[in-house]
Amino acid sequence: MESALFSPYTIKNVTLKNRIVMSPMCMYSSHNEDGMLQDWHYTHYVSRAVGQVGLIMVEATAVTPQGRISAQDLGIWSDEHVLGFKKLVKMIKEHGAKAAIQIAHAGRKATVDGDIVAPSAIAFNDRSKTPKELTINEIKETIEAFKNGARRAKEAGFDIIEIHGAHGYLINEFLSPLSNKREDEYGGSSENRYRFLREVIDAVREVWEGPLFVRVSAHDYTDGGLTPADYVEYAKQMKQQGVDLIDVSSGAVVPAKIDAFPGYQVAFADQIRNEAAIPTGAVGLITKAVQAEEILKNNRADLIFIARELLRDPYWPRSAAQELGVSIESPKQYERGWL
Numbered sequence: 111m112e113s114a115l116f117s118p119y120t121i122k123n124v125t126l127k128n129r130i131v132m133s134p135m136c137m138y139s140s141h142n143e144d145g146m147l148q149d150w151h152y153t154h155y156v157s158r159a160v161g162q163v164g165l166i167m168v169e170a171t172a173v174t175p176q177g178r179i180s181a182q183d184l185g186i187w188s189d190e191h192v193l194g195f196k197k198l199v200k201m202i203k204e205h206g207a208k209a210a211i212q213i214a215h216a217g218r219k220a221t222v223d224g225d226i227v228a229p230s231a232i233a234f235n236d237r238s239k240t241p242k243e244l245t246i247n248e249i250k251e252t253i254e255a256f257k258n259g260a261r262r263a264k265e266a267g268f269d270i271i272e273i274h275g276a277h278g279y280l281i282n283e284f285l286s287p288l289s290n291k292r293e294d295e296y297g298g299s300s301e302n303r304y305r306f307l308r309e310v311i312d313a314v315r316e317v318w319e320g321p322l323f324v325r326v327s328a329h330d331y332t333d334g335g336l337t338p339a340d341y342v343e344y345a346k347q348m349k350q351q352g353v354d355l356i357d358v359s360s361g362a363v364v365p366a367k368i369d370a371f372p373g374y375q376v377a378f379a380d381q382i383r384n385e386a387a388i389p390t391g392a393v394g395l396i397t398k399a400v401q402a403e404e405i406l407k408n409n410r411a412d413l414i415f416i417a418r419e420l421l422r423d424p425y426w427p428r429s430a431a432q433e434l435g436v437s438i439e440s441p442k443q444y445e446r447g448w449l
């Protein structure tokens with residue numbers, strides 16, 4: 111059997127050696143609370159590059175200090191952040207992996223000191239702070255912050271940028287009618303709720319010509335919320351704006367119960383891919399190579415994002431290759447112990 115998981119994938123000018131993506135995972139380890147990378151981040155990301163992951167995606171990285179989920183999040187809100195990322199990108203690429211970064215704003219899910227912001231002044235749950243409703247001016251400043259984050263990511267040498275539009279963070283809060291009750295041009299109709307993301311994508315595209323991904327939460331799992339059918343329509347618009355791939359997650363815009371079973375989000379990636387005719391990434395409880403093969407060979411997604419399994423096994427690509435009975439290259443230094 112030809113392995114799909116270990117076949118290369120080209121998006122624009124970037125060729126990944128396989129379909130395995132290290133899904134973005136916050137490490138909450140920027141201990142000085144200045145958004146800067148620490149030794150931990152280099153060890154963590156580079157280990158997975160040594161483990162032969164095709165694309166390493168750096169965790170949600172805040173475009174403003176106020177947009178951090180926690181004070182220990184990574185940041186890309188100042189030019190001083192570029193140097194650390196430049197070093198990380200170089201180290202990742204030394205092992206044949208490509209490097210991506212997820213740029214993010216936490217919106218009402220930020221837990222930092224001071225005011226937090228959202229499309230509407232509605233708290234996520236009864237334990238969280240009530241956000242301030244963003245003014246039009248603040249919306250424009252936030253869009254500019256995403257653009258500057260993308261410019262800095264480019265300066266650092268990243269191959270791919272992902273905009274975080276999922277998990278109930280700021281962009282997701284604009285998209286969903288459950289969290290967006292605005293009465294101006296950023297709220298109300300589906301088109302209006304999409305306006306913020308539309309403007310973020312256009313702004314990023316002014317400074318970034320390379321591959322652009324957007325992560326979405328394709329299901330709100332709540333009456334009156336969004337469903338995969340809504341995201342098919344949004345994906346068509348994103349495609350028109352030059353987005354290259356939709357990374358399909360789900361949930362977390364409101365506290366809803368999710369039945370998480372193996373591959374529970376794959377059907378959404380499949381629907382968006384095949385109804386909006388845009389490449390997708392599948393994520394969520396994908397832990398076995400045969401699962402990944404099934405998804406890719408049945409044309410349900412183009413890339414496989416692996417999160418927790420890569421925490422347990424940083425060399426998961428090697429384990430997956432063994433499971434499939436295919437051989438993959440090892441780091442040269444490890445040849446004697448790889449098989």
Ligand SMILES: Cc1cc2nc3c(=O)[nH]c(=O)nc-3n(C[C@H](O)[C@H](O)[C@H](O)COP(=O)(O)O)c2cc1C
Pocket residue numbers: 133134135136137169170212274276277325359393394395396415416417418419
């Ligand atoms: C420790 C941890 C941190 C995470 N941080 C992020 C993040 O920064 N951005 C994001 O989009 N998802 C984040 N996620 C979600 C994962 O990327 C992934 O979508 C989710 O864990 C499901 O995939 P899995 O079953 O392979 O773990 C995080 C998950 C974990 C376990």
